[in-house]
Amino acid sequence: MVRTRVAPSPTGYAHLGIVYQALFDFVFAHKYKGKFVLRIEDTDRSRFVEGAEEVIVESLKWANLLPDEGISKGGEYGPYRQSEKLELYQKHINELLKKGFAYHCFCTKERLDEMRKLKEQNHQAPKYDRTCLKLTDEEVKQNLAENISFVVRMKIPDNRIIVVDDAIAGKVEINSNELDDQVILKSDGYPTYHLAAVVDDYYMKITHIFRGTEWLPSTPKHILLWEYLGWQESMPKFAHLPLLLNSEGGGKLSKRQGHASVDYYRKEGFLPEAVVNYLANVVWNHPEGKEIFDAREFEKAFELEPFKVSVKSTGAKFDLAKLEWMNGEYIRKMSDSELTQRLQEFLIDHPAKGKIAPIVPLIKERIKKLSDFIPLTHFLFDDPEYEIEVFKKLKVENIKEVLGKVVEVLVGMKESWNAEKFEQSFRKLSEDLGIRSQDMFQLIRIAFSGQLVTPPLFDSMNIIGYNSSLERIKKVATSYPNFS
Numbered sequence: 001m002v003r004t005r006v007a008p009s010p011t012g013y014a015h016l017g018i019v020y021q022a023l024f025d026f027v028f029a030h031k032y033k034g035k036f037v038l039r040i041e042d043t044d045r046s047r048f049v050e051g052a053e054e055v056i057v058e059s060l061k062w063a064n065l066l067p068d069e070g071i072s073k074g075g076e077y078g079p080y081r082q083s084e085k086l087e088l089y090q091k092h093i094n095e096l097l098k099k100g101f102a103y104h105c106f107c108t109k110e111r112l113d114e115m116r117k118l119k120e121q122n123h124q125a126p127k128y129d130r131t132c133l134k135l136t137d138e139e140v141k142q143n144l145a146e147n148i149s150f151v152v153r154m155k156i157p158d159n160r161i162i163v164v165d166d167a168i169a170g171k172v173e174i175n176s177n178e179l180d181d182q183v184i185l186k187s188d189g190y191p192t193y194h195l196a197a198v199v200d201d202y203y204m205k206i207t208h209i210f211r212g213t214e215w216l217p218s219t220p221k222h223i224l225l226w227e228y229l230g231w232q233e234s235m236p237k238f239a240h241l242p243l244l245l246n247s248e249g250g251g252k253l254s255k256r257q258g259h260a261s262v263d264y265y266r267k268e269g270f271l272p273e274a275v276v277n278y279l280a281n282v283v284w285n286h287p288e289g290k291e292i293f294d295a296r297e298f299e300k301a302f303e304l305e306p307f308k309v310s311v312k313s314t315g316a317k318f319d320l321a322k323l324e325w326m327n328g329e330y331i332r333k334m335s336d337s338e339l340t341q342r343l344q345e346f347l348i349d350h351p352a353k354g355k356i357a358p359i360v361p362l363i364k365e366r367i368k369k370l371s372d373f374i375p376l377t378h379f380l381f382d383d384p385e386y387e388i389e390v391f392k393k394l395k396v397e398n399i400k401e402v403l404g405k406v407v408e409v410l411v412g413m414k415e416s417w418n419a420e421k422f423e424q425s426f427r428k429l430s431e432d433l434g435i436r437s438q439d440m441f442q443l444i445r446i447a448f449s450g451q452l453v454t455p456p457l458f459d460s461m462n463i464i465g466y467n468s469s470l471e472r473i474k475k476v477a478t479s480y481p482n483f484s
């Protein structure tokens with residue numbers, strides 16, 4: 001059975017990369033009626049952040065990439081939090097030590113720093129010099145008895161070509177001489193990611209791993225661990241996904257950019273289905289060249305081999321403007337009632353919350369993300385703010401008098417408040433006063449909303465109603481140009 005996993009570390013906010021990786025893991029598992037697992041890799045205690053696990057779970061929930069098994073769900077291969085399984089890792093570290101595939105290292109930080117400095121000066125790779133590999137069993141025993149702090153390192157063989165047969169990157173060959181004797185157990189008693197991930201992938205019966213390409217250089221070490229532990233028959237298939245890069249200047253999509261965290265997309269009112277569509281599309285080509293496709297369609301068309309990659313390079317540019325466009329397309333595809341519901345969920349503490357339905361048809365074509373609703377409609381919920389400069393943009397001379405006439409006409413419309421009458425009455429007024437009709441409607445718009453741009457004028461006025469609209473304009477007509 002296909003089993004995939006996403007294995008984030010709880011080191012802070014949830015990076016969009018988690019959703020990106022999880023998407024491929026999720027879709028692939030579901031395509032083959034398998035299981036998608038969420039595991040938390042929390043063995044690096046120095047980077048552990050309280051609450052980060054919840055943020056990860058929430059982010060996957062938001063993206064509709066719920067795990068079938070894992071931290072928030074349970075399952076038969078738990079625990080799904082690595083810090084709860086230290087004995088299991090220790091057992092396999094002992095096994096590696098016994099088989100001679102690993103060794104204790106008692107070197108101090110100072111010694112290692114010194115060694116690396118020297119190596120760098122001699123233009124050598126700053127690899128560990130294997131001083132502790134030369135220790136006799138007796139010396140190791142002695143050091144352990146004296147409680148000298150230690151780590152355990154895996155022993156990398158010399159002169160071996162290790163081939164990573166990656167579903168995306170193809171066959172990647174790495175000479176073992178380039179690899180360092182990786183620490184697998186730290187001095188604090190926690191295993192490193194490399195050991196823990198291999199052990200977990202084995203016990204959790206993971207068959208396919210989609211993860212970021214930054215892990216490709218570590219994969220030869222993982223392959224060795226699979227071998228050393230005698231598990232090579234069960235080794236999963238790797239698929240290293242191109243990195244998400246900033247659209248300007250390249251570089252990893254980073255926290256500094258502000259839009260690297262899942263939370264940003266949530267708060268801005270991006271729709272998870274659009275984000276997921278965009279993330280699939282940024283590295284993968286739909287066989288029919290489609291840009292807009294939902295997760296189900298992605299699942300149907302997605303094949304691991306050949307993986308239809310749209311970016312052969314190591315990275316995929318993340319274009320926020322393109323995602324905004326795509327999000328707008330998703331918004332327009334929704335029915336009015338669906339969009340109303342989504343806005344209600346999004347605007348949970350907003351005064352507009354209960355009054356969204358009649359506004360939706362007015363703004364649907366005008367917003368790209370749910371948060372655009374707020375600046376576009378705030379004049380409907382708050383008293384408008386007026387600036388004389390905005391009125392002065394109009395080609396209307398005696399604004400105060402014209403507004404007075406506007407009020408008179410509005411008062412006369414009390415019994416016939418409808419769009420057609422509104423249009424006719426103000427066209428006539430502009431003719432009578434010798435003003436261009438578009439300037440007349442703009443003047444009413446500004447007096448009503450304080451803004452030069454709003455959704456359709458009559459419909460907007462109708463949202464707050466005849467009386468309130470009249471009040472607003474009356475107030476401006478009497479107070480202009482001081483608005484108080």
Ligand code: GLU
Pocket residue numbers: 006007008009041193197210211212215
């Ligand atoms: N814990 C690693 C991370 O934070 C997971 C890498 C992997 O998927 O193997 O990205």
